Amino acid sequence: MVELIDVINIGLFAAALRMATPIALTSLGGIFSERAGIINIGLEGMMLTGAFTGVMVSYFSGNPWLGVLAAMLVGALLGLLHALLTIKFSGDHIVSGTGINIFAMGFTAYMSQVIWGSRGASVSVRGLQTVSIPLLKDIPIIGDILGSHTPLVYMTLILTVLSYIVLFKTPVGLRIRAVGEHPSAADTAGINVFQIKYLCVMVSGMLAGLGGAFLSLGHLNLFAWGMSGGRGFIALAAMILGRWMPFGAFGASLLFGFSDALQMRLQALGLLPPQIILMIPYILTIAVLAGVVRKAIPPSDYKPYVRE
Amino acid sequence: MIEGIRRVNPEAWHTLREILTKLGLSVRKILPETIAIITAFLIGAIALLITGYPPVEAYSAMISGAFGDVFGIGQTLTQATPIIFTALAFLFAFKSGLFNIGAEGQLLVGAFASALIGISFNNLPVYIHLPLALLAGALAGGFWGFIPAVLKVKLGAHEVITTMMLSYVASNLTSYMVNYPFKAPGWVPQTIVVAPSAELPRILQPTQLSASIIIAVALAWFTDYMLKKTTLGYEVRAVGLNPSAAESSGISVKKGMILALVISGAIAGLGGAGEVLGVHRRFIEGFSPGYGWDGLAVALIGRLHPVGVVFAAILFGALRSGGMVMTRATGVPLDIINMLQALVVILIAAPKLIRYLLKRGGFKW
Numbered sequence: 212m213v214e215l216i217d218v219i220n221i222g223l224f225a226a227a228l229r230m231a232t233p234i235a236l237t238s239l240g241g242i243f244s245e246r247a248g249i250i251n252i253g254l255e256g257m258m259l260t261g262a263f264t265g266v267m268v269s270y271f272s273g274n275p276w277l278g279v280l281a282a283m284l285v286g287a288l289l290g291l292l293h294a295l296l297t298i299k300f301s302g303d304h305i306v307s308g309t310g311i312n313i314f315a316m317g318f319t320a321y322m323s324q325v326i327w328g329s330r331g332a333s334v335s336v337r338g339l340q341t342v343s344i345p346l347l348k349d350i351p352i353i354g355d356i357l358g359s360h361t362p363l364v365y366m367t368l369i370l371t372v373l374s375y376i377v378l379f380k381t382p383v384g385l386r387i388r389a390v391g392e393h394p395s396a397a398d399t400a401g402i403n404v405f406q407i408k409y410l411c412v413m414v415s416g417m418l419a420g421l422g423g424a425f426l427s428l429g430h431l432n433l434f435a436w437g438m439s440g441g442r443g444f445i446a447l448a449a450m451i452l453g454r455w456m457p458f459g460a461f462g463a464s465l466l467f468g469f470s471d472a473l474q475m476r477l478q479a480l481g482l483l484p485p486q487i488i489l490m491i492p493y494i495l496t497i498a499v500l501a502g503v504v505r506k507a508i509p510p511s512d513y514k515p516y517v518r519e
Numbered sequence: 520m521i522e523g524i525r526r527v528n529p530e531a532w533h534t535l536r537e538i539l540t541k542l543g544l545s546v547r548k549i550l551p552e553t554i555a556i557i558t559a560f561l562i563g564a565i566a567l568l569i570t571g572y573p574p575v576e577a578y579s580a581m582i583s584g585a586f587g588d589v590f591g592i593g594q595t596l597t598q599a600t601p602i603i604f605t606a607l608a609f610l611f612a613f614k615s616g617l618f619n620i621g622a623e624g625q626l627l628v629g630a631f632a633s634a635l636i637g638i639s640f641n642n643l644p645v646y647i648h649l650p651l652a653l654l655a656g657a658l659a660g661g662f663w664g665f666i667p668a669v670l671k672v673k674l675g676a677h678e679v680i681t682t683m684m685l686s687y688v689a690s691n692l693t694s695y696m697v698n699y700p701f702k703a704p705g706w707v708p709q710t711i712v713v714a715p716s717a718e719l720p721r722i723l724q725p726t727q728l729s730a731s732i733i734i735a736v737a738l739a740w741f742t743d744y745m746l747k748k749t750t751l752g753y754e755v756r757a758v759g760l761n762p763s764a765a766e767s768s769g770i771s772v773k774k775g776m777i778l779a780l781v782i783s784g785a786i787a788g789l790g791g792a793g794e795v796l797g798v799h800r801r802f803i804e805g806f807s808p809g810y811g812w813d814g815l816a817v818a819l820i821g822r823l824h825p826v827g828v829v830f831a832a833i834l835f836g837a838l839r840s841g842g843m844v845m846t847r848a849t850g851v852p853l854d855i856i857n858m859l860q861a862l863v864v865i866l867i868a869a870p871k872l873i874r875y876l877l878k879r880g881g882f883k884w
Contacts, residue, residue: 252679292865302869305618305679306819310864313812317857324852325570444683451677486695493684493691497666500676507675 231468240418247411252308255443256315261423286420338432584844593726599836604790605814615779621682623811624689629788632659637713660788719797729797
C-alpha cells in the first residue's frame with residue numbers, strides 16, 4: 212500500500228503533462244478537421260508515421276528538430292491524401308482514414324526493418340532535450356510539474372491557445388466553422404469551401420505528425436512498432452469530451468495523459484500483470500465516451516459537399 | 520496478378536475463369552477492383568525498388584508460393600478462412616450503417632473462449648464438444664460486439680472509437696490469460712492444446728486447412744440469404760439505408776443496430792474459434808497477423824457482397840501465404856503485405872478516384 216501511495220507524487224503530474232502532449236496535439240488536429248466537416252480517423256496512422264519519420268530523420272541527420280519538421284510535413288502529406296480522397300473523390304471518411312491507418316502500420320514496420328533491420332524497435336537516436344524555464348522552475352510544486360520539459364510541451368500549450376484564437380477570434384476561424392456547419396451558405400457567402408477543407412485536414416495531419424514526433428523524440432528517443440498504440444483514437448475521444456473546443460480538448464487530454472502516466476508507473480511497480488494495467492487508458496476512453504457524448508453535438512454533419 | 524496465375528499454373532487459371540464466368544463476373548465487371556489491385560502492386564513494386572529489393576522476384580515468389588502447388592493453395596485457403604469471417608463481420612455491421620473496425624478484438628475473444636471450452640472438457644463426445652466450443656467463440660465475439668452496440672444506442676458513443684478501444688482491451692485481456700492463468704508450461708504464451716473432441720478436422724493434409732473454411736463459405740451464403748430473404752436482414756438493411764424511414768415504418772433502429780453489431784461480433788468470434796480449433800489447436804498469443812484489418816479491406820474489395828467477399832478473401836489469403844514464401848525467398852519484410860492491402864483500401868475508398876484514373880488513362884468504362 213505504501214508503494215501505491217508513492218506512485219501518486221508530483222512526478223506523476225509532470226509525467227501526466229508529458230503523456231498528455233501527444234494526445235493534445237493530435238486532438239487539436241481532430242478539431243481543425245472536424246470543424247471543417249471532415250472526420251479524421253486517420254489521425255492514428257498520421258501520428259504513427261510522424262513518430263517514425265521523426266526518428267528516421269534524426270537518425271540520418273543527427274538533428275531531432277529536423278525530425279520534428281519532417282514529421283509535421285509527412286503528417287500534412289497524409290492529411291492531403293485524406294483530403295483528396297474525401298473531398299475531391301467523395302470517398303467515405305472512415306474508410307479512407309482506416310486505409311491510412313493500415314498503411315501507416317505497414318509502412319513504418321516495413322521501413323523499420325529496411326533501415327534498422329528490426330521490426331520491434333529502432334536504435335536510439337538523438338531526441339529533444341528538456342529545457343528548464345527560469346523562475347517557473349523555482350516555484351514549489353508548480354515548478355516541479357511545469358518547470359522542465361521538452362520545448363514541444365510548451366509549444367502545445369501555445370498551440371492550444373493559438374488554435375482557440377484562430378478558430379474563434381479570426382475571420383479564418385469563422386470561415387472554417389461556417390464551412391463545417393453550413394457549407395452551402397459558406398459557399399454563397401463567397402468562401403472557398405474546398406480550399407478551407409483542404410487546409411484544415413492538412414493542418415490536422417501536421418498536428419498529428421507533431422504529436423507522433425513528440426511520442427518518439429520527446430521521451431523514448433526511438434521508434435517502436437505500433438508505438439502510437441491507439442492514441443490517435445484516444446485523441447478523438449478527447450476532442451469529443453472537449454466538445455470540439457481547444458481548451459476542452461486539452462483538458463480532456465490531461466485526463467488521458469494522467470491515465471497513461473499512472474499506467475506506466477503502476478507497471479514499473481509490478482503489483483499487477485502489465486496486460487491488466489495496459490487496459491486502463493482504453494477502458495477509461497470507452498467510459499468517458501459513454502459518459503459524456505450524449506450531450507456532445509458535433510459541429511458538422513460531415514456530408515461531402517457538392518457544389519450545385 | 521491474374522496473368523501471373525496463368526503463367527505459373529494454367530489449370531488454376533482455367534478453373535478460376537470458369538468459376539468467374541459461372542458467377543456472372545466478367546473481368547469487365549470487376550474492373551475497378553482489378554485496377555485498384557494492380558495499382559497497389561505497382562506502387563508496392565516501386566517501394567520495393569527504392570528499398571533495394573527486386574520486385575519481380577519478390578512478386579513471383581509470392582504468386583508461386585500462394586498458387587504454385589497444392590500445398591501453397593492449401594495454405595492460401597487456410598489464410599483466407601479467418602479473413603472471410605472478419606470480412607463478413609464488417610459487412611454485416613456496415614449494412615446497418617455501423618463501422619465495426621474492431622473485428623480483430625472480437626476474433627481474439629472468440630478464439631480464446633473456444634480454446635477455454637476446448638481445454639476444459641476431456642470426455643465429451645465430439646458432437647457436443649465441438650459445437651459447444653464453436654458456440655462459445657461466437658458468443659464471446661457477440662458479447663464483444665454487444666458492448667459498443669449498447670454504448671452507441673443508449674449513450675451515443677461512436678462505435679468507431681469504442682470498437683477500436685475494445686480491440687486493444689481484447690488483445691491485452693487474452694494476452695493476460697495466456698501469460699498468467701491459462702499459460703501452458705514452457706516459454707511460449709499459449710494455452711495447452713484442446714481436447715481431440717473439440718478439434719475441427721483438417722481437410723487437406725499436410726496443410727493446415729481445416730473444416731473452418733466450410734463453415735466460412737456456408738456462412739457467406741447464409742449471410743447473403745439472411746440479408747436478402749429474412750425479416751431480420753431486411754430490418755438491418757433498412758436501418759442502414761435510411762434510419763428515419765425505417766423508424767417510421769415501425770422498425771426499431773436501436774434494436775436493428777444492436778442486432779447487427781452482435782451478429783457481426785459473433786461472426787468474427789466464430790472465425791477466431793475456427794483458427795483455434797482447426798489450425799492451431801490452442802490459443803497462441805499473437806496468432807492473428809491482423810485478420811481484422813484484412814476483413815475490412817476484403818469486405819470493400821468484395822463490394823460488400825458475401826460472394827465477392829469469399830473471392831477477395833482468397834486473394835488476401837494468397838497475399839498472406841505467398842507473402843511468407845516471398846519473405847523466406849527474398850528477405851522482403853512481410854509488412855509489405857499490409858502496405859499493399861492499405862493501398863487497395865485507399866484506392867477503393869473513393870470510387871471516383873478509380874474512375875478518374877481510368878479516364879486519364881483513356882479507358883472507356
